[in-house]
Amino acid sequence: VSTPRVAIAGCSLTPFGRADGSSIVDLAAHAAEGALQASKASPGDVDAIYLSTFASAVLGGQNFPAAVLASRIGATPIPAIAVEGACASGSVALKQAINLIRSGGAEAVLVVGAEKMTHRDTSAVTAALAQGTDVTSGGFRAGLTFPGFFALLASAYLRRYDIQRADLASVAVKNRRHGARNPLAHFQSLVTAEEVLASRPIAEPLNLLDCSPISDGAAAIVVATLEWARAHVAVPVEVLACEQSSGPASAEEIDDFTSLSAAREAARRAFQEAGVAPSDIDVAEVHDCFSIAEAIALEDVGLFERGTALAATGEGETSFGGRVLVNPSGGLLSKGHPIGATGVAQIIEIAQQLRGVAHTQAPDPELGLTHNVGGTGGLGSVTILGRAA
Amino acid sequence: MKGRVSAFTIIHVAGSDSVSVPYGIAVIEGTTRLLARVEQPTQLTIGADVEFEAHDLFGWIVTNT
Numbered sequence: 414v415s416t417p418r419v420a421i422a423g424c425s426l427t428p429f430g431r432a433d434g435s436s437i438v439d440l441a442a443h444a445a446e447g448a449l450q451a452s453k454a455s456p457g458d459v460d461a462i463y464l465s466t467f468a469s470a471v472l473g474g475q476n477f478p479a480a481v482l483a484s485r486i487g488a489t490p491i492p493a494i495a496v497e498g499a500c501a502s503g504s505v506a507l508k509q510a511i512n513l514i515r516s517g518g519a520e521a522v523l524v525v526g527a528e529k530m531t532h533r534d535t536s537a538v539t540a541a542l543a544q545g546t547d548v549t550s551g552g553f554r555a556g557l558t559f560p561g562f563f564a565l566l567a568s569a570y571l572r573r574y575d576i577q578r579a580d581l582a583s584v585a586v587k588n589r590r591h592g593a594r595n596p597l598a599h600f601q602s603l604v605t606a607e608e609v610l611a612s613r614p615i616a617e618p619l620n621l622l623d624c625s626p627i628s629d630g631a632a633a634i635v636v637a638t639l640e641w642a643r644a645h646v647a648v649p650v651e652v653l654a655c656e657q658s659s660g661p662a663s664a665e666e667i668d669d670f671t672s673l674s675a676a677r678e679a680a681r682r683a684f685q686e687a688g689v690a691p692s693d694i695d696v697a698e699v700h701d702c703f704s705i706a707e708a709i710a711l712e713d714v715g716l717f718e719r720g721t722a723l724a725a726t727g728e729g730e731t732s733f734g735g736r737v738l739v740n741p742s743g744g745l746l747s748k749g750h751p752i753g754a755t756g757v758a759q760i761i762e763i764a765q766q767l768r769g770v771a772h773t774q775a776p777d778p779e780l781g782l783t784h785n786v787g788g789t790g791g792l793g794s795v796t797i798l799g800r801a802a
Numbered sequence: 803m804k805g806r807v808s809a810f811t812i813i814h815v816a817g818s819d820s821v822s823v824p825y826g827i828a829v830i831e832g833t834t835r836l837l838a839r840v841e842q843p844t845q846l847t848i849g850a851d852v853e854f855e856a857h858d859l860f861g862w863i864v865t866n867t
Binding site: 543550551552554555565568569572613615617665670 | 808809810811812813814815816817818819821824825827829835836837838839848849859860861862863
């Protein structure tokens with residue numbers, strides 16, 4: 414029996430930003446129903462639901478969210494499972510769905526990612542996010558926040574490669590430019606490098622505009638066998654590889670503060686599985702939770718050589734007309750970062766790019782990549798998508 | 803104990819409104835790698851040699867820059 418090929422069928426996402434009056438399950442249900450509709454399917458047509466969320470209980474006040482979602486959208490009695498992998502939760506859910514399909518346990522699976530965050534104040538969200546690490550670690554005890562962790566990476570990176578702080582601003586400027594064309598993005602306005610550098614410090618050297626916002630939102634896809642997808646959508650997008658690796662779960666375990674080992678390993682496995690090279694990638698959505706994170710991501714997945722991603726970004730190599738289009742959705746910096754939804758939303762953006770229907774469309778892309786990281790690099794996930802032949 | 807700072811940040815937004823900011827976090831390479839709290843952060847740079855000691859609340863704290 415051959416392993417079935419897996420594809421992305423229908424996709425849907427809510428606007429990212431403030432969703433006052435909506436619960437996390439309201440958001441998840443809205444996206445889920447949209448993805449089913451886009452797949453010309455009903456809840457009875459899928460075999461399982463995976464819901465990714467990082468802090469549904471801590472921030473959203475909702476434990477047991479997968480079962481509540483299944484009940485809400487009329488999907489009972491199929492299995493409904495919540496998964497959590499910090500900021501990589503969405504990719505973890507996708508990987509589980511793919512495993513289930515490839516094992517023959519399902520033909521079609523609904524993957525939903527959601528988070529509800531904006532109703533809590535910044536310190537409460539910062540405290541919740543900081544728990545995406547080993548809470549017995551020295552860094553956690555010393556008061557290391559997530560902006561603080563990525564600021565440590567930034568300080569080490571800038572020093573190693575002798576790069577000026579001002580060069581980091583090019584990432585936020587580019588992603589806000591892309592996001593300005595995305596009607597679902599949290600931020601749809603341009604910023605200048607001067608504004609990035611003048612914004613208030615969060616964790617030096619990172620300023621406010623180097624940081625992704627606290628967002629509400631949900632994203633959903635139907636993942637299915639290629640056969641099922643062909644019967645339900647006009648242009649299925651094939652999953653050529655979806656690889657996930659683990660890495661240091663606390664900052665003091667990291668040997669090199671200019672790279673995240675789990676992402677490197679996930680990328681190595683994904684390119685091997687897909688049988689393509691980084692130079693074949695036309696468009697990528699990478700985990701730019703902070704400006705420095707995009708530079709490190711581009712180097713960890715092999716799209717750029719070590720120490721060169723910021724210069725390349727400043728020279729336009731990661732925007733339209735450049736070597737590879739990076740974060741056309743606006744990325745986390747502009748589109749927003751509702752934690753559990755992020756990995757699923759990245760897949761949707763690349764699927765829409767390959768279908769030629771994205772808001773900020775790359776010229777005729779054939780291969781796309783997503784890179785999603787959780788915690789202090791404790792999880793890394795890389796997925797490679799292509800047009801279904 | 804003594805070690806050398808390999809990465810450093812000054813945190814301006816903490817995980818609690820009751821925590822006084824700014825404060826520093828230093829990655830220190832000594833006999834082992836550890837993260838330490840820095841209560842006087844403006845004086846610290848990467849590559850600096852520092853002294854640090856165990857602290858009941860923060861785990862480790864830099865005592866001399």
